[in-house]
Amino acid sequence: xxxxxxxxxxxxxxxxxxxxxxxxxxxxxxxxxxxxxxxxxxxxxxxxxxxxxxxxxxxxxxxxxxxxxxxxxxxxxxxxxxxxxxxxxxxxxxxxxxxxxxxxxxxxxxxxxxxxxxxxxxxxxxxxxxxxxxxxxxxxxxxxxxxxxxxxxxxxxxxxxxxxxxxxxxxxxxxxxxxxxxxxxxxxxxxx
Amino acid sequence: xxxxxxxxxxxxxxxxxxxxxxxxxxxxxxxxxxxxxxxxxxxxxxxxxxxxxxxxxxxxxxxxxxxxxxxxxxxxxxxxxxxxxxxxxxxxxxxxxxxxxxxxxxxxxxxxxxxxxxxxxxxxxxxxxxxxxxxxxxxxxxxxxxxxxxxxxxxxxxxxxxxxxxxxxxxxxxxxxxxxxxxxxxxxxxxxxxxxxxxxxxxxxxxxxxxxxxxxxxxxxxxxxxxxxxxxxxxxxxxxxxxxxxxxxxxxxxxxxxxxxxxxxxxxxxxxxxxxxxxxxxxxxxxxxxxxxxxxxxxxxxxxxxxxxxxxxxxxxxxxxxxxxxxxxxxxxxxxxxxxxxxxxxxxxxxxxxxxxxxxxxxxxxxxxxxxxxxxxxxxxxxxxxxxxxxxxxxxxxxxxxxxxxxxxxxxxxxxxxxxxxxxxxxxxxxxxxxxxxxxxxxxxxxxxxxxxxxxxxxxxxxxxxxxxxxxxxxxxxxxxxxxxxxxxxxxxxxxxxxxxxxxxxxxxxxxxxxxxxxxxxxxxxxxxxxxxxxxxxxxxxxxxxxxxxxxxxxxxxxxxxxxx
Ligand SMILES: Cc1ncc(C[n+]2csc(CCOP(=O)(O)OP(=O)(O)O)c2C)c(N)n1
Ligand SMILES: [Mg+2]
Numbered sequence: 001x002x003x004x005x006x007x008x009x010x011x012x013x014x015x016x017x018x019x020x021x022x023x024x025x026x027x028x029x030x031x032x033x034x035x036x037x038x039x040x041x042x043x044x045x046x047x048x049x050x051x052x053x054x055x056x057x058x059x060x061x062x063x064x065x066x067x068x069x070x071x072x073x074x075x076x077x078x079x080x081x082x083x084x085x086x087x088x089x090x091x092x093x094x095x096x097x098x099x100x101x102x103x104x105x106x107x108x109x110x111x112x113x114x115x116x117x118x119x120x121x122x123x124x125x126x127x128x129x130x131x132x133x134x135x136x137x138x139x140x141x142x143x144x145x146x147x148x149x150x151x152x153x154x155x156x157x158x159x160x161x162x163x164x165x166x167x168x169x170x171x172x173x174x175x176x177x178x179x180x181x182x183x184x185x186x187x188x189x190x191x192x
Numbered sequence: 193x194x195x196x197x198x199x200x201x202x203x204x205x206x207x208x209x210x211x212x213x214x215x216x217x218x219x220x221x222x223x224x225x226x227x228x229x230x231x232x233x234x235x236x237x238x239x240x241x242x243x244x245x246x247x248x249x250x251x252x253x254x255x256x257x258x259x260x261x262x263x264x265x266x267x268x269x270x271x272x273x274x275x276x277x278x279x280x281x282x283x284x285x286x287x288x289x290x291x292x293x294x295x296x297x298x299x300x301x302x303x304x305x306x307x308x309x310x311x312x313x314x315x316x317x318x319x320x321x322x323x324x325x326x327x328x329x330x331x332x333x334x335x336x337x338x339x340x341x342x343x344x345x346x347x348x349x350x351x352x353x354x355x356x357x358x359x360x361x362x363x364x365x366x367x368x369x370x371x372x373x374x375x376x377x378x379x380x381x382x383x384x385x386x387x388x389x390x391x392x393x394x395x396x397x398x399x400x401x402x403x404x405x406x407x408x409x410x411x412x413x414x415x416x417x418x419x420x421x422x423x424x425x426x427x428x429x430x431x432x433x434x435x436x437x438x439x440x441x442x443x444x445x446x447x448x449x450x451x452x453x454x455x456x457x458x459x460x461x462x463x464x465x466x467x468x469x470x471x472x473x474x475x476x477x478x479x480x481x482x483x484x485x486x487x488x489x490x491x492x493x494x495x496x497x498x499x500x501x502x503x504x505x506x507x508x509x510x511x512x513x514x515x516x517x518x519x520x521x522x523x524x525x526x527x528x529x530x531x532x533x534x535x536x537x538x539x540x541x542x543x544x545x546x547x548x549x550x551x552x553x554x555x556x557x558x559x560x561x562x563x564x565x566x567x568x569x570x571x572x573x574x575x576x577x578x579x580x581x582x583x584x585x586x587x588x589x590x591x592x593x594x595x596x597x598x599x600x601x602x603x604x605x606x607x608x609x610x611x612x613x614x615x616x617x618x619x620x621x622x623x624x625x626x627x628x629x630x631x632x633x634x635x636x637x638x639x640x641x642x643x644x645x646x647x648x649x650x651x652x653x654x655x656x657x658x659x660x661x662x663x664x665x666x667x668x669x670x671x672x673x674x675x676x677x678x679x680x681x682x683x684x685x686x687x688x689x690x691x692x693x694x695x696x697x698x699x700x701x702x703x704x705x706x707x708x709x710x711x712x713x714x715x716x717x718x719x720x721x722x723x724x725x726x727x728x729x730x731x732x733x734x735x736x737x738x739x740x741x742x743x744x745x746x747x748x749x750x751x752x753x754x755x756x757x
Contacts, residue, residue: 013377017314017315028319069501071343073377177379
């Protein structure tokens, strides 16, 4: 089976308990979630989940439909890396004495487009945004120099490469469909 | 209209009235007492049926819903009262049955403290409901009830749980009734794709051997006539799923019988011979498909369903038609040609004949030996002019009654399909008698399953529910015993039953009862049961080691049914 890293973008109402319902869909089908990010979206009252998982197209399609079926999920779509612009952020805590002794370290940081955001005599903090592989690469190089004290990375966030937020379109479509149905119903009752 | 200051409990009952609820199945307890207190004053409009176990309340609500198409309602207390309904909720979920379960909950202030009879009901029921919600303040009530009923019965129906905190029951607020028919993230009636309908029609028009699978979706969509119009115009033979059995009258010329593991031979074999397979409101359950990788591989598959997530879930679909089949079936009918498939339809005959000779005749017209389940079912169906509602429990009794009962009207089979819940039958039948007082309700129970909710004799006694209870007593957990005989070397591990005297039990509850052992006594006893105005129990001693046949053994293909074992 052809497994790929898929990114699922879910928009939902801001209601307690939904996260549970969404992750349960993965658990039931025995798919591991690679990363998960939840935050407010650009539409007020709407939350956005960005979930990544290694799986097959067939499975992700079924997962997507099961998630979309939840009453308070507004829209769910899945993407491969070519359909989205995606980023993660990572923080690296380095030992200041080790760092100072190793002149290569600062070159590495610069060549990776990372930034030092805090320095004190015991440690310094490096911040890097980038794709998953870039973040890992920087970690590997720094830890090869023996100066990493702590390392943490966020889940993935992503935007689609198409120009509209699909959810906006979808919500407009829903409202319109409802208005039409309502008008049709009212017509029927009037006739009677 | 001026708003009125009332308690949450009173608002809940009024909201139910506003939804048209006239019957509630329930059981009181601490955390729901304020609501039961409010209910006390509404006995003129709402009939509360006190069950004897909350599981039965949920199944009764299911039976009520399935036989009427209306929402079944349960009212129970927190903690154990709520958890007792779980089996019924899961059952309603997998069989798409609209019920609303309202359970008491400890006051918001106590939540999360392991208070007396506190259970995280929303957490527990989320995976087995369409929607599960906690009402924490009284002002939420009109909205929550309106939303619960809308969700339960729209689109693909299902169970909804409302967890009703005690403080929300006692708080006062300005009540105003509410209607709700729109949730922006929830599109219960997807707009059908005309292009796919045309594609499906083209496939059907080119087909030489079309075959249609009738599911419960046809009943849920009230699309019985629309289905008939399609199959009659394009002359398409049909097989019915267990839950779809009464969607098409048994004696319809195009009804070729039941699908599935213990279904009829013809429709199963022909599934693997047809060139176009049209599935309507069914979900390709494993009991229907048997071995998946050999299932209908030769056919183009058209799937009509209201639930997008069912399409392609188990079987690869060539043309999906997503939408309400009440709407999509006529669209399809309009585009298909009037035609005949005489030779194809004739080709079912040899299989019908073979099954009749090898299985059916022996089962319903035996010459000697103890009574068979099939012959009892056949005799009851006949005596009721094939016009009764059949309710079943689970096991051999279920398969035998589904096979040998005949259906002339819609919504006439009430059975636990997806979950296979023993103990479902008796309470579900109680629910049916309240929803359909105009119809005869016959429930077939096994000796095992009867004892799973036998306390409901109490409800039947109190309400005088006119259920006709036929106990098919084989002294075994028969279904499991059959598998042990066939696949576990005949080792009857804990399947023989030592049973009580069911007649005496019925007697203790004031339910008239009769025992039948001899073939000669069967007809009269059935007549007596059906003629009696009120509940009646017929205890029939049937063959102990009878087997349900034919059978598609687990892991086999639909065209590999066994006719004997
Ligand atoms: C609640 C529950 N427990 C266990 C089972 C497994 N099971 C399926 S059929 C069956 C035997 C049922 O025996 P009985 O009620 O006597 O019916 P029969 O098969 O003999 O007609 C059992 C134990 C089940 N379906 N449901
Ligand atoms: Mg039995």
